[in-house]
Amino acid sequence: MTLDSKIPAGPIAEKWDRHKFEMKLVNPANKRKFTIIVVGTGLAGASAAASLGELGYNVLSFCIQDSPRRAHSIAAQGGINAAKNYQNDGDSIYRLFYDTVKGGDYRSREANVYRLAQVSVDIIDQCVAQGVPFAREYGGLLDNRSFGGAQVSRTFYARGQTGQQLLLGAYQSLMRQVHEKSVRMFARREMLDLVLIDGNARGIVVRNLVTGEIEKYAADAVCLATGGYGTVYYLSTNAVNSNVTAAWRAHKRGALFANPCFTQIHPTCIPVSGDHQSKLTLMSESLRNDGRVWVPKQKGDRRSPEQIPEEERDYYLERKYPSFGNLVPRDVASRNAKQACDDGRGVGESGLAVYLDFKDAIKRLGPEVIKEKYGNLFHMYQKITDENPYEVPMRIYPAIHYTMGGLWVDYNLMSTIPGLHVLGEANFSDHGANRLGASALMQGLADGYFVIPYTIGHYLASTPLPKVTTDHDAFKQAADNVQQRINTLLSVKGNRGIREIHRELGRIMWDDVGMARTQESLTRALTEIPKLREEFWHSVSVPGSPDNLNQSLEYAGRVADYLEFAELLALDALERRESCGGHFREESQTPDGEALRDDEHYSYVAAWEFQGVGKRPELHKEELVFDEVHPTQRSYK
Amino acid sequence: MRLNLKIWRQAGPNAAGRLVDYVAENVSPDMSFLEMLDVVNESLLRKGEESIAFDSDCREGICGMCSLVVNGVPHGPDRGTTVCQLHMRRFKDGDTITIEPWRARAFPVVKDLVVDRSAFDRIIAAGGYVSINCGGAPDGNAIPIPKDVAEAAMDSAQCIACGACVAACKNASAHLFMSAKISQLALLPQGDAERERRVVAMIEQADAEGFGSCSNEAECEAVCPKEIPISNIAKMTREYVRAVLAAK
Ligand SMILES: Cc1cc2nc3c(=O)[nH]c(=O)nc-3n(C[C@H](O)[C@H](O)[C@H](O)COP(=O)(O)OP(=O)(O)OC[C@H]3O[C@@H](n4cnc5c(N)ncnc54)[C@H](O)[C@@H]3O)c2cc1C
Numbered sequence: 001m002t003l004d005s006k007i008p009a010g011p012i013a014e015k016w017d018r019h020k021f022e023m024k025l026v027n028p029a030n031k032r033k034f035t036i037i038v039v040g041t042g043l044a045g046a047s048a049a050a051s052l053g054e055l056g057y058n059v060l061s062f063c064i065q066d067s068p069r070r071a072h073s074i075a076a077q078g079g080i081n082a083a084k085n086y087q088n089d090g091d092s093i094y095r096l097f098y099d100t101v102k103g104g105d106y107r108s109r110e111a112n113v114y115r116l117a118q119v120s121v122d123i124i125d126q127c128v129a130q131g132v133p134f135a136r137e138y139g140g141l142l143d144n145r146s147f148g149g150a151q152v153s154r155t156f157y158a159r160g161q162t163g164q165q166l167l168l169g170a171y172q173s174l175m176r177q178v179h180e181k182s183v184r185m186f187a188r189r190e191m192l193d194l195v196l197i198d199g200n201a202r203g204i205v206v207r208n209l210v211t212g213e214i215e216k217y218a219a220d221a222v223c224l225a226t227g228g229y230g231t232v233y234y235l236s237t238n239a240v241n242s243n244v245t246a247a248w249r250a251h252k253r254g255a256l257f258a259n260p261c262f263t264q265i266h267p268t269c270i271p272v273s274g275d276h277q278s279k280l281t282l283m284s285e286s287l288r289n290d291g292r293v294w295v296p297k298q299k300g301d302r303r304s305p306e307q308i309p310e311e312e313r314d315y316y317l318e319r320k321y322p323s324f325g326n327l328v329p330r331d332v333a334s335r336n337a338k339q340a341c342d343d344g345r346g347v348g349e350s351g352l353a354v355y356l357d358f359k360d361a362i363k364r365l366g367p368e369v370i371k372e373k374y375g376n377l378f379h380m381y382q383k384i385t386d387e388n389p390y391e392v393p394m395r396i397y398p399a400i401h402y403t404m405g406g407l408w409v410d411y412n413l414m415s416t417i418p419g420l421h422v423l424g425e426a427n428f429s430d431h432g433a434n435r436l437g438a439s440a441l442m443q444g445l446a447d448g449y450f451v452i453p454y455t456i457g458h459y460l461a462s463t464p465l466p467k468v469t470t471d472h473d474a475f476k477q478a479a480d481n482v483q484q485r486i487n488t489l490l491s492v493k494g495n496r497g498i499r500e501i502h503r504e505l506g507r508i509m510w511d512d513v514g515m516a517r518t519q520e521s522l523t524r525a526l527t528e529i530p531k532l533r534e535e536f537w538h539s540v541s542v543p544g545s546p547d548n549l550n551q552s553l554e555y556a557g558r559v560a561d562y563l564e565f566a567e568l569l570a571l572d573a574l575e576r577r578e579s580c581g582g583h584f585r586e587e588s589q590t591p592d593g594e595a596l597r598d599d600e601h602y603s604y605v606a607a608w609e610f611q612g613v614g615k616r617p618e619l620h621k622e623e624l625v626f627d628e629v630h631p632t633q634r635s636y637k
Numbered sequence: 638m639r640l641n642l643k644i645w646r647q648a649g650p651n652a653a654g655r656l657v658d659y660v661a662e663n664v665s666p667d668m669s670f671l672e673m674l675d676v677v678n679e680s681l682l683r684k685g686e687e688s689i690a691f692d693s694d695c696r697e698g699i700c701g702m703c704s705l706v707v708n709g710v711p712h713g714p715d716r717g718t719t720v721c722q723l724h725m726r727r728f729k730d731g732d733t734i735t736i737e738p739w740r741a742r743a744f745p746v747v748k749d750l751v752v753d754r755s756a757f758d759r760i761i762a763a764g765g766y767v768s769i770n771c772g773g774a775p776d777g778n779a780i781p782i783p784k785d786v787a788e789a790a791m792d793s794a795q796c797i798a799c800g801a802c803v804a805a806c807k808n809a810s811a812h813l814f815m816s817a818k819i820s821q822l823a824l825l826p827q828g829d830a831e832r833e834r835r836v837v838a839m840i841e842q843a844d845a846e847g848f849g850s851c852s853n854e855a856e857c858e859a860v861c862p863k864e865i866p867i868s869n870i871a872k873m874t875r876e877y878v879r880a881v882l883a884a885k
């Protein structure tokens with residue numbers, strides 16, 4: 001298989017416009033004759049389904065939750081980037097493009113990133129027109145803030161609920177199309193297989209989560225917008241129903257999976273408090289603007305924070321990175337917190353936390369100012385931990401937050417299966433090895449509102465697609481497979497809880513495939529994961545029946561897929577013997593402990609082809625070419 | 638902590654339901670309410686018994702999926718808090734806790750503590766949007782919006798559509814939910830063109846779904862996890878009157 005990224009010719013700034021002109025169009029009268037399946041109703045899926053419906057296609061939209069409005073995107077807090085340059089502070093499409101390629105540690109595709117920066121400006125216009133109540137200045141114009149260490153203010157926001165407001169905008173457009181009957185909505189459905197006919201993606205098999213029925217849907221093209229796979233680590237900031245299932249089943253049908261080892265760890269989350277914990281809560285990055293990160297200098301110092309005198313505290317970020325201090329990028333802050341804890345200098349009951357201290361900021365600015373800036377976050381922290389951060393320092397620890405890897409797609413967002421398109425966090429394309437803050441929302445909406453409506457038309461107009469129905473054998477075979485896997489899960493009748501096994505998988509992933517990875521830890525993970533998978537299929541307990549709402553069955557299916565996928569993630573991490581972005585190999589670091597890339601050997605996208613469970617997948621490489629932004633070593637000293 | 642739970646179990650939409658007693662052992666005060674239920678479910682599972690079905694997703698108070706009536710109060714005893722953000726330190730060792738689903742004609746029980754809230758989606762589909770197609774939007778700064786107007790719109794836009802307002806209302810009215818969306822869009826210039834049509838269509842849809850009318854008891858406001866005030870309902874009523882007058 002050769003990977004053709006289909007990057008259009010021409011100067012980078014003209015590629016997209018030229019491509020839009022060159023792509024084939026579907027005649028307006030013919031659009032309704034084409035059926036498009038969109039799986040997922042997060043920012044990417046909802047915006048795609050709504051826009052395709054508006055164009056006149058016959059759209060079928062699916063999601064797991066009881067309403068499309070509840071997709072995980074709803075939880076995004078901070079904001080969305082766009083190169084509007086409303087602040088007149090030197091922003092431009094080129095600068096956003098440049099920052100994103102550099103921030104991704106030179107592991108993304110330049111042409112895609114440039115297009116993302118280009119359409120970012122249209123996203124804001126679209127959302128404003130939908131009635132998204134973005135923050136405004138007194139003069140009535142849109143407000144911006146700077147985010148994630150960017151040197152310009154390009155982040156648009158709606159209080160701490162930007163994801164919610166953007167998603168509701170997309171959801172409302174989607175419901176309008178449902179009302180106009182161009183979109184049919186199927187909530188509480190889980191996609192469990194992709195159907196290929198003559199090599200093209202022609203439909204999906206889903207489980208109706210309420211009735212348990214296995215349903216088949218045929219189409220002319222399929223879009224997956226099913227989000228990221230952060231919950232392979234069990235604990236993450238992701239919603240608890242997040243999963244890799246749809247992407248993984250498509251992978252098993254032939255879609256290559258790219259860069260699975262690129263995962264992002266967010267430095268400021270509320271630490272784990274016990275085994276019962278089901279998810280981790282993010283504390284906005286903005287806290288690092290005023291909070292100072294420290295641990296005791298002495299190992300095993302169990303004194304409470306106020307008893308530790310100033311000279312016995314180690315403000316390690318300020319010490320090691322004098323110019324960026326507490327504001328170093330996410331990956332650097334996370335790794336340093338881990339090092340401090342590995343040294344035995346972590347705080348709190350578990351020793352797996354560092355302090356984020358506001359004492360000096362409160363002294364300098366007064367509690368009122370701090371309250372105004374961070375009141376809601378302090379409140380949330382207190383609710384969860386029962387500690388008052390105005391009086392005692394917060395305890396924070398890194399947690400899995402986002403996954404840059406995903407199904408491989410070309411410039412048209414099409415996977416290696418013709419007709420299967422992948423949008424949003426589920427694809428791999430734009431963030432390289434590290435995503436910048438406020439760029440995931442931008443990418444999801446760019447894909448759904450402004451890219452797929454063009455590129456899918458080109459696919460439909462240029463591909464012969466004989467009519468198929470769900471009576472086709474391929475549907476029957478896929479549905480039988482799905483049914484069989486369900487029956488197997490129900491028939492194990494072991495005595496181990498699903499959550500218990502998921503937690504165990506999470507422990508392996510976090511300890512051995514987490515923030516710092518080594519040849520040794522990855523090799524260990526690669527022996528432990530298959531063992532646990534074996535254990536799962538022998539001892540899991542999935543009670544209940546297949547023919548009604550059965551949350552244990554749903555959960556077991558997702559964990560089963562994670563037990564296969566985790567191996568690929570670990571293998572990808574093992575094979576990438578360099579450090580870049582969120583992927584830190586201890587063997588590959590500078591003398592002062594920073595991530596060291598190896599451009600000579602690893603400047604490629606690793607795209608894996610499935611060969612069977614437990615069998616070594618085949619690696620395909622897409623070499624990355626940097627014509628515009630020349631790779632350099634990142635430094636934050 | 639050790640807690641006595643009385644949990645609503647109902648096999649399906651048409652089955653009869655009842656409260657079943659469970660004991661939750663070793664409950665830590667740091668657990669969230671849903672994590673406490675996870676632990677109960679985990680122990681059921683190990684015994685090969687079917688777990689208690691309940692909805693949740695984000696577990697941080699924003700998706701609106703969780704929906705439990707705790708001791709008679711939707712989302713439980715803490716004001717401005719979804720049940721996924723309620724922590725067990727709010728309870729004492731030996732407490733008895735009753736857990737039930739939302740109860741409303743328009744929200745039929747699917748199973749145990751899970752209900753069907755698709756009626757809310759149909760209300761939004763009837764008119765809870767601005768009818769623009771993707772593509773031709775003017776520049777985001779083309780129409781300035783005063784800061785206080787944008788803030789007021791945001792106050793209403795915070796609704797998470799959990800349905801606690803309906804569950805708390807003796808008439809099972811969806812007025813707080815609807816009025817939040819109607820107020821948001823009526824405040825903004827973008828929503829102006831369809832103001833009249835929107836309010837009429839949404840109210841008609843709510844009636845068709847079987848939601849009741851509002852008799853100003855303000856129970857909805859008291860349980861709203863986003864603390865959306867009933868002044869939104871007053872605004873909706875004004876919008877409705879305005880629409881009816883405009884039609885004449
Ligand atoms: C706490 C938090 C804060 C964040 N803050 C920001 C921020 O400030 N700025 C930013 O840019 N990014 C932020 N992010 C990242 C961003 O929110 C996500 O990357 C983005 O929302 C993903 O959108 P999506 O549309 O790709 O997928 P999702 O929103 O994850 O949606 C996935 C959809 O797929 C459906 N689905 C999944 N599997 C199946 C299946 N098998 N069958 C059927 N349907 C399925 C789900 O039901 C859902 O509708 C944040 C993330 C978190 C966790």
Ligand code: FES
Nearest residue numbers: 694696701703721
């Ligand atoms: S689970 Fe999302 S609001 Fe409670």
